[in-house]
Amino acid sequence: MPSPSGSVAALSSASATIFSIGIVFLGYWGMYEPTTWRFADVMVVLIALVGFGCLGLVPWMATTPVDSESNDTRIRIARHLFLAGVCAIWLAVGVSLVF
Template sequence: MRAPTGSVVGLCSASATMSAMGMAFLGYWGVHEPVPWRAGDIVVVCLVFLGFLALGATILIITSPTADGSERIGPARRAFAAGLLMMWSAVIVAIVPW
């Protein structure tokens, strides 16, 4: 198996960075507040957790070995884009007053 270069390292580090930013967002946003949750709060948390799932899947997809030794950069990029969109959608839903 080849040493990871280029897109593999880039996608792994970008996915880890976005996961850290998602955790910081949850801490800053107030998921720990004692007030009752509204429907918008549940949407935000669900979007963030789905984003975490997609970002974690990015690393799993890009680093898993294949039978012929090829890399699966395309599916990993799509998983990263989905996670990124879900994270930013959560931020927008949290900011926009309902």
């Protein structure tokens, strides 16, 4: 079953939007403060970097050529990467609030 028209553009723009929100979060959170980092601080940055990696791969995976027009495996993988990236960014926000 082919993906709906515009799904590649929608996934790419949504991943770019969440990516920028994550960058704003890290800037606001205080990544550049001169204090020593705790274990929770390192975990926030590592989780956020995993999320950024997933979100950065979404446009590449969604625009990768496929064999046939009806093959939507790359779009499905891009959707899963998008979900993993959003969850990782929100998890980083949650860890920063709790610890």
